[in-house]
Amino acid sequence: xxxxxxxxxxxxxxxxxxxxxxxxxxxxxxxxxxxxxxxxxxxxxxxxxxxxxxxxxxxxxxxxxxxxxxxxxxxxxxxxxxxxxxxxxxxxxxxxxxxxxxxxxxxxxxxxxxxxxxxxxxxxxxxxxxxxxxxxxxxxxxxxxxxxxxxxxxxxxxxxxxxxxxxxxxxxxxxxxxxxxxxxxxxxxxxxxxxxxxxxxxxxxxxxxxxxxxxxxxxxxxxxxxxxxxxxxxxxxxxxxxxxxxxxxxxxxxxxxxxxxxxxxxxxxxxxxxxxxxxxxxxxxxxxxxxxxxxxxxxxxxxxxxxxxxxxxxxxxxxxxxxxxxxxxxxxxxxxxxxxxxxxxxxxxxxxxx
Amino acid sequence: xxxxxxxxxxxxxxxxxxxxxxxxxxxxxxxxxxxxxxxxxxxxxxxxxxxxxxxxxxxxxxxxxxxxxxxxxxxxxxxxxxxxxxxxxxxxxxxxxxxxxxxxxxxxxxxxxxxxxxxxxxxxxxxxxxxxxxxxxxxxxxxxxxxxxxxxxxxxxxxxxxxxxxxxxxxxxxxxxxxxxxxxxxxxxxxxxxxxxxxxxxxxxxxxxxxxxxxxxxxxxxxxxxxxxxxxxxxxxxxxxxxxxxxxxxxxxxxxxx
Ligand SMILES: Nc1ncnc2c1ncn2[C@@H]1O[C@H](COP(=O)(O)OP(=O)(O)OP(=O)(O)O)[C@@H](O)[C@H]1O
Ligand SMILES: [Mg+2]
Numbered sequence: 001x002x003x004x005x006x007x008x009x010x011x012x013x014x015x016x017x018x019x020x021x022x023x024x025x026x027x028x029x030x031x032x033x034x035x036x037x038x039x040x041x042x043x044x045x046x047x048x049x050x051x052x053x054x055x056x057x058x059x060x061x062x063x064x065x066x067x068x069x070x071x072x073x074x075x076x077x078x079x080x081x082x083x084x085x086x087x088x089x090x091x092x093x094x095x096x097x098x099x100x101x102x103x104x105x106x107x108x109x110x111x112x113x114x115x116x117x118x119x120x121x122x123x124x125x126x127x128x129x130x131x132x133x134x135x136x137x138x139x140x141x142x143x144x145x146x147x148x149x150x151x152x153x154x155x156x157x158x159x160x161x162x163x164x165x166x167x168x169x170x171x172x173x174x175x176x177x178x179x180x181x182x183x184x185x186x187x188x189x190x191x192x193x194x195x196x197x198x199x200x201x202x203x204x205x206x207x208x209x210x211x212x213x214x215x216x217x218x219x220x221x222x223x224x225x226x227x228x229x230x231x232x233x234x235x236x237x238x239x240x241x242x243x244x245x246x247x248x249x250x251x252x253x254x255x256x257x258x259x260x261x262x263x264x265x266x267x268x269x270x271x272x273x274x275x276x277x278x279x280x281x282x283x284x285x286x287x288x289x290x291x292x293x294x295x296x297x298x299x300x301x302x303x304x305x306x307x308x309x310x311x312x313x314x315x316x317x318x319x320x321x322x323x324x325x326x327x328x329x330x331x332x333x334x335x336x337x338x339x340x341x342x343x344x345x346x347x348x349x350x351x352x353x354x
Numbered sequence: 355x356x357x358x359x360x361x362x363x364x365x366x367x368x369x370x371x372x373x374x375x376x377x378x379x380x381x382x383x384x385x386x387x388x389x390x391x392x393x394x395x396x397x398x399x400x401x402x403x404x405x406x407x408x409x410x411x412x413x414x415x416x417x418x419x420x421x422x423x424x425x426x427x428x429x430x431x432x433x434x435x436x437x438x439x440x441x442x443x444x445x446x447x448x449x450x451x452x453x454x455x456x457x458x459x460x461x462x463x464x465x466x467x468x469x470x471x472x473x474x475x476x477x478x479x480x481x482x483x484x485x486x487x488x489x490x491x492x493x494x495x496x497x498x499x500x501x502x503x504x505x506x507x508x509x510x511x512x513x514x515x516x517x518x519x520x521x522x523x524x525x526x527x528x529x530x531x532x533x534x535x536x537x538x539x540x541x542x543x544x545x546x547x548x549x550x551x552x553x554x555x556x557x558x559x560x561x562x563x564x565x566x567x568x569x570x571x572x573x574x575x576x577x578x579x580x581x582x583x584x585x586x587x588x589x590x591x592x593x594x595x596x597x598x599x600x601x602x603x604x605x606x607x608x609x610x611x612x
Contacts, residue, residue: 008474205460205468205476212457215446222406222444223461223519224432230467 005196007203011283016348020283023290027188031181032173042297044184046290047191048248053273053285054198055241060271061279062202063234064214066122068267069113069129072136073239075262076109077102077246079140079147082256086155095158095251102243110239114232137262152257157183161251187248194244199282201237210234214280272329276336278343287344295332300325357420359384359555360405360436360523365414367404374400376579377414382523387549387556389570389587391563391596397579398559399441402525406438407431418523432461437521441528441559443508445515447501451492454500454511456483458518486518491540506537513541517548523555524548530565545569563591 003010011017023046026033030043052074059065080102081095088094109132117128141149157179159165165179175181201207209230212220217227250256260266269292277288300322307320318324340347358381365378375397382388390398403409405416407428415424418434426434446454459479460466474480487493490510495503500511513529526545530538542565548554549569560566566573566587573590575583583595590596 008472200472201469203472203474204470205463205466205473207469208453208457208460208473209466211449212446215448216444218408218428219444219446219515220457221428222408222432222438222440223458223515224429225461225466226427226429233467 007196007200009199009203009282013345013348016283016287016345019287019348023286024192027191031184032175035175038297040180040184042293044187044252045249046293047187048245048252049270049273049289049293050286051191051194051245051248052242053270053277053289054195054282055238055245056270057274057277057279057282057285058198058202058210058241059234059238060274061281061284062207062214063210063231064122064217065118065231065234066126067129067235067238068126068264069109069133069136070238070242070270071262071264071267072133073106073110073242074246074249074266075136075140075256075258076106076239077243077248078250078256078261079246080105080243081247081250082153082155083147085157085250086153090156090158092158095247098250099243099247102247103240106239106243107236110236111232114235115228118228118231118235133262133264133267137258137264140262141258148257150258152255152260154255157251157254161186183251187252190244190248194241195282195286198241202282206230206233211280272333276333276343278340278345278347281343281345284343284345291344292329295329296325299328303328356383358382358417359419360557361417361420362401362405363415363417365401365404365416366412367400367409368412374579375404375576378576378579378581379414380574380581380584382555382557384522384555385552386571387545387558387569388572388574389566390557390559390574390576391561391566392576396576398576399527400579401576402438402527402557402559406436406525432519432521435522436525437516437519437523438525439512439516439527439529441531443505443512445500445508445511448499450497451500451503451511452480452483452487452496455486455514455518456480458515459483459486462519483518486514489517489544490514491537506533509533510537510540513544517544524557526556526558526560528559528561530560530562542569567591 011020027043027047031040052070056070059067059070077099081098084094084098084101088097113129113132117125140147147153156162160179161183162179165182167177167182202210209220209225212225213227213230221227246261249261253260273288273292274285275288276292277286278284303320303325304322307317307322310316310320336344361381363379365375366373367375378401390401392398400409404411407426411424415422417423418436423431423434446457456479459482460476463479484493484496487496490513492507492510492514495507500508503511509529509532513526516524529541529545533541545556545558546569548556558569570587572585573583573587574581575590575596577595583590583593
């Protein structure tokens, strides 16, 4: 039963199993366990970033494709749903329409990028995705009256998903069942389902070919696998999943804009999350995304406290200023790549065998 | 004689000014093992590369069962039944030994691109892969990473991968090069058994003359990219063309080559 749900791909390490269970249970109960907007915001962000990072790992870790266009596909999902809700009003069919538009645009783009450039060397492919993503980000900000430009767009969501909505009077475990809570669980359940779909794909015969292509595209071709077809499919599947992540973020934030979805900063975050967790394992992407976002939210706070505590000492407070959190994350990143070249998952699985 | 399975007509490839394969016309028939010999740099591997599609011919054509396949890509030719074991080992290094072979079985299956079933539920593929691992004595290392095998182990895996494709045309490029003495017979036995089927088209590039003598039905000699002799093994080995082609070749070179 569990084997079927996880497509026979188990964590294969006791520590990892515990960590994954902790993440799952943590995300499932956050709204009830930790009061306040900060915790639920962090949890929701973890959910849609897990989908985003898992889909990116399908490309980078499984197929060996380096693409810088993943944040763009995330953005297409966010803008697709966001702009549709903004323009057509806050109803459920509009959400589906926005998602469908996003999916079509993303898959067509992924197909074009794939067919035009997956035949070329990896480095050129990476450059082309970078160029397309930059062009797209510029377009999105230039079409001011349509997209809201640099400011992005805030929009309303269906009644049921608004903070003011109550499913019923009264509370469950001391928590009112608000529209916010319903949105959270919509995002959470979508994340779980999409993760399981991704796990299914990488453990299918198709997914195995992707790994073969990562290892040795020439030999894969010599076995009779049309590498261009498989790479293009992987590109389209990853793009479609990124669109779903974008749609989830739009519903949660009730806002879509260049900085939250399209920016190169997001692309870098995705890359870091995949590498920290361990490339080529879906579970690694989950751990990487969770760790990174928790660090992003709480490292800054921790640093704020540290900066205040070291007030008066010369350089330290400046160094510990919350704005420098990325510097520390960078140091952590370098250390983790140095000590766990196969990511956290590789480390956990390796130590399990010993 | 029956119609040829694989045939090249006036096949030529140029690298800049250098003509590596020069107007080679040759036909290969089923049930025949053809050894292709010639000194280092003669163009044997390059000839293979044009036939299996890794390199495009500058001119001339390749035919499979009478159909022109000169413009067909590498994966297309593999699907049409041309199998290739490479001289320079060409594996999936960070996948297991078993997975390397299983991927070849899967490629043949017609359900290769299935997105939704679990790979592990296709037990027939797993068993077939197991079978081919046993054929090359690698079943005991099925769960090792391909990269961790010894040189000889990698060479045997290379052969197992081609066998698992179950092609019509088998192209062995120095399959025993660099193998230890106890590994060589495993591969030679396997080729011998393959020959025993009687309906396979087998091409074998090999430097070791004793191997060639014991396996070949026919010998083709390449020298400077040109076909200089073709025919019955005993006659070809005795011919002046072969004597000349191999003249000056250091005695130990063939065995040390790899
Ligand atoms: N891709 C290439 N670009 C340029 N020259 C090449 C290329 N491939 C092969 N050659 C040249 O073509 C000639 C034939 O090489 P090939 O590898 O076919 O020889 P071979 O008969 O297989 O030799 P060996 O017995 O050493 O394996 C050599 O001079 C080689 O340098
Ligand atoms: Mg060669």
